[in-house]
Amino acid sequence: MTLTETKAVLLDHVEVRIVNLDPDHPGFRDAEYRARRNAIAQIATNYRPGQPIPPAPYTELEHEVWQTIWKALGSAHRDHACAEYLDSLDKLSFDTARIPQLDEVSRKVEALSGFRLEPVAGLVEPRIFLESLARGVFLCTQYIRHHSTPLYTPEPDVAHELIGHAVTLANPRLAALNRLFGEAVRRAKSDDELDRLARVYWFTIEFGVLRENGEVKAYGTGLLSSAGELAEMHKAELRPLDLEAAANHVYDPTHFQAILFCAESFDEMERALIDFLASHN
Secondary structure, X not given: OOEEEEEEEEEOOEEEEEEEEOOOOOOXXXXXXXXXXXXXXXXXXXXXXXXXOOOOOOOXXXXXXXXXXXXXXXXXXXXXXXXXXXXXXXXXXXXXXXXXXXXXXXXXXXXXXXXXXEEOOOXXXXXXXXXXXXXOEEEEOOOOOOOOOOOOOOOOOHHHHHHHHHHHXXXXXXXXXXXXXXXHHHHOXXXXXXXXXXXXXXXXXXXXXXXXXOEEEEOOHHHHXXXXXXXXXXXXXXXXXXXXXXXXXXXXXXXXXXXXXXXXXXXXXXXHHHHHHHOOO
16 A cells, blocks of 8 residues: 555544555645545545435546546456356446445445445544444445546545445345454454454455356456456466465555465355354354
């Protein structure tokens, strides 16, 4: 990450880290973009669960970023996304011309799986983020990456959150696995346990792949929200799904993943995660 300074704010008893842009962030020298980021962050800090989520003030230029992302992802999804993802994507029916507002997407996801989206101002501590999943809540950013780098973001943005996480959370089976992660993190008594669970989350929910009709397909949100990641995943070393190995494998979030853990099917991945997470009592 190219994000350094952070300050904590209180959001309904949840500590959220509002991220200040590092000098090498694509939007650092864009005063208008920074002002809009601050306005969007304020939406999150003022939000209280149960309220409608206020709309974010996106510009036409930012809607064009959304369009560019979708142009790159359209064929990539057809080639590389698993069937469960494509089914949920069809049900959410995103407008690819304009960034959808979080409240609208949250209502659609909740109707499909019971999960809801809640806005946060920036990066969230891993334990807070993962524990929220146990409540059926996904803490979601609303800002979008800078227009100068439409296919790259140094931080999770609304494109990653919606195209990746919201779509997978609309699938009841993947939503249930996210809840189990949250429950396992709640039970974690040490930082070491938390780190192990976070690594498994990374190599499954974020960067998981599986075989479908003999082809490698993505179910991980970090892959599915990035055309570049989808193209590069076939260059990665594919290892059999071994969650103990994943729990101990240190990853680098700043580069394409050199190693991915591949399940033989969606069912195998689901069973393995259920068993692994149940063992963390």
